[in-house]
Amino acid sequence: MNLKSEISLIVSRAIESAVGDGLLADPCETVERKVEYPREQKFGDYAVPFALESAKILRKSPMEIGGVLAKYMEADRKIASVDVVKPGFINIFISREFLFENLIRVIRERESYGRASREWPRKINLEFVSANPTGPLNIVSARAAAVGDTIANMLEFAGDIVDREFYVNDYGNQVLLLGKSVLARIRELRGEKCEFPEEGYHGEYVREIAAHIAEHEAGEMSRIGGEETLVEFVAKKAVEYNVAGQKKDLEGFNVSFKTWFSEKTLHEKGAVTGMLDRMKSSNSVYTSEGKVFFRSTDFNDDKDRVLMRDDGRPTYFLADIAYHQDKIDRGYDLIVDIWGPDHHGHITRLAGAMKAIGFDEKNLKILIAQQVNLMMEGETVKMSKRLGQFSTMRDLLEEIGTDVARYFFVMRSLESHLDFDLTLAKKESSENPVFYLQYAHARICSLFREAEKRGVAYDQERAFREHLDNEESLVLMKHLARFPEEVADAANTFEPHRITTFLMKVAQAFHKFYTEHRIITEDHERTVAYLALSDATRVVMSNGLRLLGVSAPEQM
RNA sequence: GCGCCAGUAGCUCAGUGGAUAGAGCAACGGCCUUCUAAGCCGUGGGUCGCAGGUUCGAUCCCUGCCUGGCGCGCCA
Incomplete structure (x- = not known):
């Protein structure tokens, strides 16, 4: 359990005891046992607003409530002292003993420090990027890739099981249009006369695909009769080419997916039409002018949406519902989608459809990666x-x-x-915040190289706490102790940017410590203590950077 | 017109129903004979878009408005 949760537990127990001793009315569950970070360090390490928030219900002044609870809380050895101040904040100072024990724990646990385990891990499907296979990935996809992969890393670290998934839209008009465009470019290469399809893909990369297919598939193409079959064949090959390219780009970005889910397979196995039947029995579907509509207006949408066109072709929307049903069938507890800004309008209708087929909507989380x-x-x-x-x-x-x-x-x-x-x-300089983080890590590695060169025997068990009783060391240790809860909070809220903000603070605290204290000196015990603190910092920086998919260099 | 996101320091952005609103960059001034100065310390800089409301207390919640971006296909 992370420190913040433990504090919360200590607060709950204090309330319970106070109620038991008749010093406080029972607030039951009306007021949340929130634990926050105080605005300023001098106020303490954690602040609990419970007294302020429960004053009305308990019919006591916040200061009184705080005074009662403080006595109980101070009994815990993780806590050095509890202050109750002005309007009624309960400010908590963490004990130095605990901080030091935690420091040793960081060094022992190393790569696993900050990792949580759950008794019942959630099985999560995280779908992201899912760009159309009609060309190379763009910048927004890159953002989704970075954010999605980091969220997956965080959730895994926080104890869940996460499968990364990429939905390949290899079906429908877009793909056909791609096929026609590529085929036209192939014919152009061969000097044949042809018309480029209206609204086709004009990008330069289409010529690259054409050249590749012309080179590798010429034999196969010559055996195919009939324009339509040929277009389908070229489209298939072009999609394969693009998907392979996207996969390669993503791997270079440290992102790899467990599943590349083909939309086409859904259609082929009848899942899409099957979903239509299922929807029809849901009461939220009607037919008009030969088209099948989903009454999404029942679910806050501004108009009803077509599931099946009058020519019998299913819409993307219907396929998407079937796709999400497929995820459910695969046994996921939580389905998370990261979509681009152009899809935000689809959230309401998809959530509505899922609800219509009986899926609990709180198990579907759709995040929008805004534009870049x-x-x-x-x-x-x-x-x-x-x-x-x-x-x-x-x-x-x-x-x-x-x-x-x-x-x-x-x-x-x-x-x-x-x-x-x-x-x-x-800029490969200090102005670039990435280097600030990496530099902290490299600096520590350099310290250890230096220590080794000088023959310092580093044994963390001989790191004596009294040498860490200074401002800079204490601040740093507090940050290290926060890492597990920062990861948990970031994972729970799907907010990876919290990790970068946190790592900035750790790096800052370390640089400050480094500047104020000479680490390797003649004083062996102090040297070992400082090395232990540096080592623990290195562990947190490295674990944090790993979550971000950013390397932690040993030298710069 | 409707919807979504945003409006916080010169710029890019964090942040929280409460205690003096923060960081990075930019500007200015200091700090290297000793473990990496890609660092540290300090200074200046803000009516938290505007107006109401809820509250003991709002930058944060609600309503209206203004500004910017995006979306509003029976494309995927």
Whole structure:
């Protein structure tokens, strides 16, 4: 259990005891046992607003309530002291003994420090990126990839089982149009006359796909008779080519999916039409003008949505419902989708449909990764390949590398529109926040190289606590103790940017400690104590960076 | 017109129903004969978009408005 949860438990027990001793009326469950971080360090390490929030119900002043609870709470050895101040805050100071014990624990647990286990882990399906297989991945996909993978990492670290999934929309008009476009380019390559399809894919990459298919599939193509079959064949090959490219780009970005789920297979095995039948029995479906509608207006949508067109072709929406049913059938407790900003309008209707077929909507979580603006020298960069400016994820990675890209995508909250400052991202200097974190890690590694060179015997069991009784060490130890709860909070709220914010604080606390205290000295006991603190910091930095998918270099 | 996201320091953004609203970058001024100065310390800078409301208390919750972005297909 992490420290914050333990504090919460201590508060609950204090309330229970006070009620038992007749000093407090029973608040039951009316007021949450919240634990917060005080605005300022001098107020303490944790603050509990319970007294303020329960004053009305308990018919006592917040100060009185706080006074009663403080006595009970101080008995816990994790707590050094409890202050009840002004309006009625209960401010808690963590004991140095606990901080020191935790320090040793960090070093012992290393890679697993901060990892939580659950008695009943949730089986979670996290679907993200899911870009159309009609071309290379763009910048928004890159953001979704970074954020999605980090969320998956956090959830796993917090004790859940997470499967990463990519939904491949390899069915329907878009794919057909891609096939036609590629086929046209192939014919062009061969010097044949042909018309380029209206509204086809004009991107330069289509020529690359055409060249690739023309080279590798010429034999197969020549055996195919009939334009339609040929288009289908080319489309299939083009999709394979694009998916392979997307997979490769994502792997270069440290993101790998357990499942690449083909939409086409849903149609082929009849799951889509099967879902239509199921929907029809739900009471929320009606037929009009030969089309089948879902009455999504019953679920807060602004209009009803078509499931089946009058020509008998299912809509994407129907397939999407079937797809989510498939996830349910695969036994997931929680289904999480990360969508692009252009899909936010679909949330209501999908949630409605899921509800209509009897799925508990709290087990479906849809996150929207907001748009990304590339900025350069303070100007918005138009993402246009024709202008010689890059627009793909691959271009971006070639420009700034995986570490910087992942960090920048994750450092802002998901629902914020992200201004991606390329000028800053490209700087390999202190101005770039990624390096600030990595530098802290590298600096510690360097310390240990130096210690080894000087023959210092580092044995954490001989790290004496009295040497860590200074401001900088204490602040640092407190941050280290917070790591498990920061991960848990970030995972529970699906907010990976909390990790970057937290790691900044750890790095800051370490740099400060490093500047104020010389670590390797003639005083062996102190040296070992300082090395232990540095070692523990290294563990937290490394574990945190691992969650972000950012490397923790040993030297810079 | 409707919907979603956002409006906090010069810029990019954190943040919380409560205690003097923070960080990074930018600006300015200090700190390396000793473990990595990709660092540390300090200074300046804010009517938390506007107006109401709920509350003992609102930057945070509610309503209205303004501004910016995106979306509003029987495409996927």
